[in-house]
C-alpha cells in the first residue's frame with residue numbers, strides 16, 4: 075500500500091511562548107557568536123537564536139549555541155558552598171562568609187608555613203574579563219603568589235609565546251574578514267567544521283565566492299581536509315620541518331618580499347642560513363610530505379597576492395608548539411603577509427574568553443599585556459592598585475603544567491582551581507590524581523559540583539554560570555563582546571567577580587585597594603589601564619559594544635570622542651603604517667632548528683595516539699555532557715582506527731579494545747574509518763578516564779604547553795562483555 079505525502083503528519087514547532095529576547099555572547103568557543111536568549115513570562119530561558127546583523131555569525135549558531143539556553147537548569151550544578159577537612163569525608167554546607175573565610179585562613183596558613191609561592195592559583199578561559207582582571211588584582215596584589223596561571227596553557231600558550239617572540243607582543247593580527255580577501259589559505263592542525271563551525275561557515279562562503287586554494291596540513295583526514303584542494307598528511311610533530319622547507323623553496327626561487335623584509339624585520343640572514351638546510355628532498359623524509367608537494371605549496375603561497383595561515387591545536391599542542399607558531403609568522407613576514415587584507419597569521423583560539431585572560435588576567439604578567447619584568451609597568455600598576463611595586467614578582471612564576479609536578483615535589487601545598495577540571499583535561503590522569511591527593515588544601519570554584527576534580531577538594535565554591543552575570547568576552551579576532559545577564563544566579567551561587575571580592579575582604583591588604591562589585595566599574599578600570607596600550611579599549615562602553623554586536627580592539631577614547639564609529643567587518647594589527655611591539659618597531663625572523671624529542675611509535679607501541687575535539691562537545695563535557703541533544707549525538711568515547719590496521723589485528727567495528735601506553739591503559743570502542751592512517755588512532759579528548767590516561771604531555775620549552783597529540787600506544791583485544799561493563803562505569807553522565 076502506498077502512502078501519499080499528504081498522509082504524513084506535518085511537523086509543528088512547539089510555541090515556547092517567548093516574551094522577550096535578550097542579547098548575549100555565546101559562552102563556548104572563541105568564535106564569539108552574538109546570541110539572543112528567549113525567555114517566557116516567568117523569565118525562564120526557553121530558546122536560543124543567532125543575531126542577524128552581527129559581524130561574526132550573521133544570525134547563525136552551531137549545535138552548542140542552539141541549545142545554550144538549556145544550560146541554566148542543567149544537572150550537576152553546585153548550589154551552596156561546601157567545606158570538609160579531608161577529601162575522603164562527606165561535605166558540610168557553609169555560608170559564603172564561612173567558606174571564603176576558611177579559604178583565606180588556609181591560604182595564609184600555607185603561605186606563612188611554606189612561603190608565598192606554596193599556594194597556587196589556576197584559572198580558566200571561560201569566565202568574564204571583569205572576573206579575570208579582578209582575580210589578577212587579588213592574585214598579584216593581595217595573595218601575592220607568583221604561581222598563578224590559566225588553563226589556557228593547555229591550548230593557547232604556544233600561540234601567545236610565538237606571537238611574543240615574533241612581534242614583541244601577544245595579539246592575533248588578523249580577522250575573519252581576511253577570508254574574504256585572501257588568495258591562498260593554509261590551515262595547520264585546525265579542523266574548523268568541528269571546532270569552530272561558524273568560522274568554517276565564514277571561510278567556506280568566502281572560498282565559494284572567490285575559489286582561493288585551501289591547503290590543509292593535518293595527519294588525519296578531518297572534515298576540513300575533506301573540503302581542501304590539497305591535504306598534506308604530515309608526520310606528527312614535524313611542522314617546523316615543513317615550514318623550514320617551504321621557506322627554503324621561497325628563498326631559493328626568489329619569491330620572498332625583500333622590500334617588506336628590509337623595512338619591517340630583523341634576523342633575515344640568520345633565518346636564511348638555517349632554512350638552507352631544509353631542501354625539500356631531505357625534509358620530505360622527516361615530515362612525510364613529498365618534495366613536489368612542498369614546492370607546489372611554497373609557490374602557491376608565496377605567489378598569492380595575499381595569503382594567510384590559520385592554526386589551532388595541531389600546531390600549539392606539541393613540544394615544538396611555540397616554534398611552530400614562530401615558523402608560521404616567519405612565513406608571513408617573509409612574504410609580506412601581515413597587516414594587509416587577506417594576509418595574516420591568525421591563531422584560532424579555543425575557549426570563549428581565552429583572549430580575555432591573555433589580555434587582562436595578569437596570569438603571565440600584569441594587566442593590558444604589561445610585563446612583570448618591566449619596572450615601569452610594575453610601578454604603573456602598583457600605583458593604580460595601591461600596591462607596593464616591590465610586592466610584585468620580577469618575572470613570571472610556574473605555568474599550570476609546572477604547578478602539578480611541583481605538588482609532587484612538595485613545593486606547592488595548596489591550589490585554587492577556577493573553572494578548570496585537570497582530572498580530565500591534563501595529560502597522565504593517574505599522575506594528576508596522585509598530585510591532587512597530596513594537597514593540604516584544594517579549592518574548586520566551578521558552576522558544576524560534579525566536575526571530576528571536586529572529588530579531591532576541601533572547599534567548593536559554586537559559581538554562577540555564563541549569562542547569570544554580566545561582562546565581556548574577547549574572541550579570536552580581538553572583538554570584545556558583551557554577555558548580558560539573562561537570569562539571576564542559580565540557587566546560592568555567586569558570580570566569579572563577587573567571589574573574588576569576597577575572598578579579598580579577608581586580607582588586610584585589600585582594604586587599601588578598591589574591589590568594585592559592579593562589572594561596569596571594573597570595566598572602567600580596564601579602560602583606563604588600556605589607554606595607549608596595544609589592547610586599547612578606552613573608547614568602548616557596554617552599550618556601544620552591544621549596539622555594534624562587538625567591537626574589535628584597539629578602539630580608543632579619542633576615536634569615540636571624535637565620533638569615529640567602530641570599524642565594521644575587520645580590523646588588523648601591524649598594518650602598513652603600524653609598527654611591531656619591539657623597541658625598534660621591527661618584527662623578528664627567528665631561525666628554528668628542528669629537534670626530534672618526542673615519544674614516537676616503536677615495536678612495542680606501534681600506533682601514534684592523536685586526540686582532538688568533536689562538534690557536539692566542549693572541553694571536559696562539564697556542560698555539553700548534560701545537554702540532551704549534544705550528549706545524545708555523541709554519548710561515549712570512541713577510537714578512530716584504520717580498517718586495514720584493524721583487519722591485521724582481527725579487530726572489528728564497534729568492538730571494545732584496550733589502548734595501552736607507557737603511562738596507563740583505557741578501554742574504548744572502535745570506529746573503523748579511513749580518516750586515520752594505518753599507524754595512527756584518534757580519540758576525542760572530552761571524556762573522563764579515557765585518552766588522558768594515556769598521554770605523555772611532554773612540554774614545549776617556551777610555552778610549557780603539553781604535546782597532547784603525539785604519544786605512542788598499542789592496541790589489545792579484550793573480552794567484550796567485561797569491556798562494556800568497564801566502559802559504562804567510566805562514563806559518568
Ligand code: SF4
Pocket residue numbers: 100101102103104105106107131134135136137138139140270271272273
Ligand atoms: Fe558558540 Fe562557537 Fe558555536 Fe558560535 S561557533 S555558537 S561561539 S560554540
